[in-house]
Amino acid sequence: xxDALVLFASLMTQKGGGGVEAxxxxxxxxxxxxxxxxxxKKTSYSSASCGTLLGLPPMxxxxxxxxxxxxxxDEGAFRALLQREQPNPLGQxxxxxxxxxxxxxxxxxxxxxxxxxxxxxxHFMATHPTAKRDSLFRSPYEYYCCSTEVAQTPEGGGxxxxxxxxxxxxxxxxxxxxxxxxxxx
Numbered sequence: 001x002x003d004a005l006v007l008f009a010s011l012m013t014q015k016g017g018g019g020v021e022a023x024x025x026x027x028x029x030x031x032x033x034x035x036x037x038x039x040x041k042k043t044s045y046s047s048a049s050c051g052t053l054l055g056l057p058p059m060x061x062x063x064x065x066x067x068x069x070x071x072x073x074d075e076g077a078f079r080a081l082l083q084r085e086q087p088n089p090l091g092q093x094x095x096x097x098x099x100x101x102x103x104x105x106x107x108x109x110x111x112x113x114x115x116x117x118x119x120x121x122x123h124f125m126a127t128h129p130t131a132k133r134d135s136l137f138r139s140p141y142e143y144y145c146c147s148t149e150v151a152q153t154p155e156g157g158g159x160x161x162x163x164x165x166x167x168x169x170x171x172x173x174x175x176x177x178x179x180x181x182x183x184x185x
Contacts (some may be wrong), residue, residue: 001032001036001038003121004032005023005032005099006020006022008014008029009023009024010021012028012109033102041094047136047140048139048140050117050137050138050139050140052069053066054067054068054116058072059073060074068116069081070116070119070120070123072111074117076107078108079104082108082123083099085098087097089147089148089151090130090151091151097127097128098127099126099127100126103122105125106122107122107123107126110122117136117137117138118136120137120143122135124137124146124147125141128146128147128150130150143153
């Protein structure tokens with residue numbers, strides 16, 4: 001929370017009063033403390049889930065920055081986005097990654113069938129070659145945590161991911177399909 005206050009105070013120098021202490025005393029500072037469960041209702045708010053993001057309007061073009069990127073209107077723009085090389089999650093000393101043409105077709109077919117979380121999972125596995133994961137993502141934050149964990153593990157992908165560390169009684173969607181190709185690299 002302290003880092004968030006410092007960040008927003010530095011970004012909002014005019015409205016926030018000019019410094020961190022002045023920012024704390026404004027309504028903006030109150031809002032940050034409220035979102036972290038330190039004020040008001042005393043409830044810490046979680047990030048939006050995939051279900052919440054899928055309820056937003058679909059992305060129309062590349063300039064849209066809301067909703068699920070796998071829920072698109074322009075297939076050509078989405079295909080071009082998937083074909084771009086991305087930095088390797090293991091670091092700059094590793095070659096860039098991109099899904100194979102077969103992976104791209106699988107992802108697009110899942111999107112057309114409105115299986116957005118499955119398409120997201122397939123994209124993750126295609127762009128994180130050393131990842132070991134067998135369950136779908138429930139939020140963009142979980143995707144981010146898994147991606148950073150792949151980058152931080154010495155062998156690049158060993159061990160559990162944050163999405164796998166759940167109570168034994170918790171239910172999560174799992175990917176149990178015959179048509180998912182196993183990683184060979």
